[in-house]
Amino acid sequence: MSRGDKSSYTDKQKRQAQHIEEGYKKEGVSEKTAEKRAWATVNKQDGGGKKSGSGRKDH
Numbered sequence: 001m002s003r004g005d006k007s008s009y010t011d012k013q014k015r016q017a018q019h020i021e022e023g024y025k026k027e028g029v030s031e032k033t034a035e036k037r038a039w040a041t042v043n044k045q046d047g048g049g050k051k052s053g054s055g056r057k058d059h
Contacts, residue, residue, distance in 0.1 A: 008049040009042070017042045 006014065017038040024034035042048075 004039075006039075010050055013042050013046060016045075 009017075017035075020041050021031075021034045021038035024037055025031065029037070
C-alpha cells in the first residue's frame, strides 16, 4: 500500500479495500488509482480506522 499507515484499520476493512481494489483492476483501472479509490470507499463507508461498536451512535 502506497500511502498512509493502514494499521488503524480492522481486518474487515482491509479485506473490503482489497476486494474493491481487485474489482477496479478488472475494469482496467491502474493499480495506483484502484488502491486510492478502494480506500476512499472504505473511508466513506466507515469513517476511517477502527471504531468501538457498542457506544457508537449516529445522531
